[in-house]
Amino acid sequence: MLEAYENRLPGEKLSLLVSLPFISVHIGALFALTISPSPFALFMVFLMYFIRMFGITAGFHRFFSHKTFKTSRAFQFILAYLATSSAQMGPIWWASHHRHHHKYTDEIEDPHTPTLKGFFWAHVGWIMSPSNVPTKEEYVGDLKRFPELRFLDKYHYLAPFSMAVSLFALGEYMALNHSQYGTNGIELLMWGFFVSTVILYHATFTVNSVCHVFGYRTYDTKDGSVNNWLVAILTLGEGWHNNHHAFPNSERQGHKWYQIDICHYILWSLSKIGIVWDIRDVPDDSIKVKRYGSNVV
Template identity: 40%
Template structure:
């Protein structure tokens, strides 16, 4: 393929990603889940249930409006005081620090659904993308270069150093308010529920749902997830315009996180909420080079380059294969298109076939022709590389 940074997509990681799990660090996570069963002995009170339900929705809002839309994507502006409040409430979810969360999420968008993604179901499996990645050794530390804009605040660095202080404080408050049921049902039940609602965006929202936009990854819109996550389920929308404070682009797309942000905007607590452009909402925007290439790679990989190369080699015979190898070796990069075009080989997909495949695999986009052209280029390059290998083998 090409020599640019996206060539990393073809590189394999050092061994199975799942073997990188740091099991001791997963023990507290397991304990939190097991603690939920203590309700068998503590009982479930109405007061504890009310606390649990209230904390679930409060912290789901904090994750969406805080960790995600503000700290990861800077989708709006706010004061330093409210910034700290958002960070502290977000960290009561026990999903590590605001700096760690934002750094990893920014990495996710930079490499979404490639082998460099921190949590891609396509490459690492559903369970790893849902929760396994959190305990991987390579994700233990925080990439401060990725969140330099946040690391400049001493109070956020304090929260980073003492990341468990907010959840411990909340757990004590729940115990003080409603005793053991308040701790077990109010705190632990709601914490586990927030865990898996949040994690579902990383896993389910990349395998189940509809894709309105071409984003170069597997992000999908899932209305059911949007209900449980206060609007985070419109994930394909989000990947199409990442800096938007609004993720439900259509009027009927339920996004209560955005509604509450609008209320806070009216109250002067937050301001400059970013919204998607009209072109994006209407799916009339031109795609960037990176998205075009990733989408093109997806289309190109839907063809079996090795099988096509074998069919071409069989049709050419040894002498024809050697001649083709010589012509390809003399051609400039990406000139394989011209060489194959001159030979008019029936086994090689045409540009028209590539357009049809792109239309069948991807959402509609004004850049679909560009994607198909790039996919054709990538496929022919892969076929040419394989044919060169076959020619060398036949010569020996």
């Protein structure tokens, strides 16, 4: 543990002030446990988790960070809004740190390497450090040219706030007009927003922590990335992390037929109706063998 602490860069330390929003969402989720959820509220937990995880996986990661497919400016904004409503900062900030991570994966400059800085730091510690609050501007010139993304990024708290207000309003509407569902505004706010957001936090963060420690390796990459099937299920396909680090410019991360990649299935379906296009697929076996040896196919 001491060694992990010593491996942090100057300024990489926890800050209560930076941590307050993150801690506050957890406190909200704890209060939710005092309210027995209705079946409708539990459905909303799942729905809000699923659509926002898709926003993070397809939007923040596969589109904004890696440009693995193309889409319209309107759908680009929808992805950005859904992901930003998860209270994980904005698209420009997120992509800048992720691109930096790929440049320095599991090296001392990597903001969330569990190998060098410890599991806790990789999972949540790094987002509670003042050193990681600024956007790494040098990586995201392509994204900063969109004023709507700059606005969403600068005022990133508006997206989760609007999502929370919408859930409260939906709950009040249901209480007044569809009382048979047994829900109300407070219940949907606490469960649909706070609980689902906390689950979303920790599922997303397992990619940085768990998927560099617990799992198996298909490709002999220069980092510690591993594949983890459980994380892949929870994150709609992001758990095939060793696959991703081997071919980061490929949209599909489940390289084998049995490696479930729900995000890819959705994007493939959207490509059939013209919402997304030019999806970058996994290289063929000859390229895999050339880079990583014959044992990968």
